[in-house]
Amino acid sequence: MKLKKICVLHLNQIGDLVFSLPLLKALKEAFPDSVIHSIVRPYLKDLLVHSPYIHRLLYRERGIEHSFILLKEVRKNRYDLFIALSNSVESLLLATLSGAKVKAGFSNFPWDLGLDVKEKVEGHHGWYDHLKLLNRLNVDAEQKDYVGLITLPTEEDAMRLDGSRISQIQGKYVVVSPGTSARRRVKAWEEEKFGDLILRLSERYGFTPVLVGGGDSIEVNDKIIGIVREKEKGQKINPVPNLAGKIDLKDLCYLLKEASLFVGVDSGIMHLASSFNIPVVGIFGPTDPFYVGPQNRRSAVVREEMECSPCNLKGCEDRTCMKRLEVQKVLEACERLLRK
Secondary structure (H helix, E strand, O other): OOOOEEEEEOOOOHHHHHHOHHHHHHHHHHOOOOEEEEEEOHHHHHHOOOOOOOOEEEEOOOOHHHHHHHHHHHHHHOOOEEEEOOOOHHHHHHHHOOOOOEEEEEOOOOOOOOOOEEEOOOOOOOHHHHHHHHHHOOOOOOOOOOOOOOOOOOHHHHHHHHHOHHHHOOOOEEEEEOOOOHHHHHHOOOHHHHHHHHHHHHHHHOOEEEEOOOHHHHHHHHHHHHHHHHHOOOOOOOOOOEOOOOOOHHHHHHHHHOOOEEEEEOOHHHHHHHHOOOOEEEEOOOOOHHHHOOOOOOEEEEOOOOOOOOOOOOOOOOOHHHHOOOHHHHHHHHHHHHHO
């Protein structure tokens, strides 16, 4: 199969974008002379704008007017292959109407009837499914993880961060990501436990704790900082910055890249940290680490073994798998990674 122009339509979340990086790399290696375009939500652009695997970014903005503008651009480009990594109705309609010679993606009957090549989503949508789709397209993937595949701006561009919030962090630091999206609260671990963990890591290693997340994590992070201040009892740990919603995706990448440790629930930020191959401790409960666990070797998944876990976010209100997970178990995972 000879392909001159390829387009990949990505999903909307950080973790999903990170999981698609090995697919982009595999396509570029299989078709080195091809032009590859990626369609992404605008806020994800910093993860791909410097990528050596794509030539152009197209932005998928919200609203019916923008959808028609994007469709017109896609059809004008006359792609040989269009891959929709999302199986939403909107994404499959775009693939169907793209005018591409070959349209590939994931099943969602009847909206997938326009696809020439399709696969079923198994478990949580992620790299495992992307690999199956590549196999259907007869494309080999030499690298089957996302580690090292995010390209940051040059050193000259990075110097512009000197006056940023992350330049003010003192000494070695641990990045903590406690927050979840509003529809993923079932993955949350108690604020009290995060506070205890931060205190114990600070006492043992002298790490400055740095809390991150989206704008919807600001309140949760502030609660944790309050717990830390209440319990520190003269420990005199460094100020705990809450950077949730205050730094962009590029700055978050720089922050994670230089961290001594990352600890957080299953999230896109966890996968960003893992992609930079720093020590990563992922706190899991309802989601399955087989499909969405951190992919670097310097990582550990901490979870409670239960018959009902993973439930794949099936609306459990008890969250027993998360409530039973104790601080000591997470701390021990951190210690094991830091000894390596």
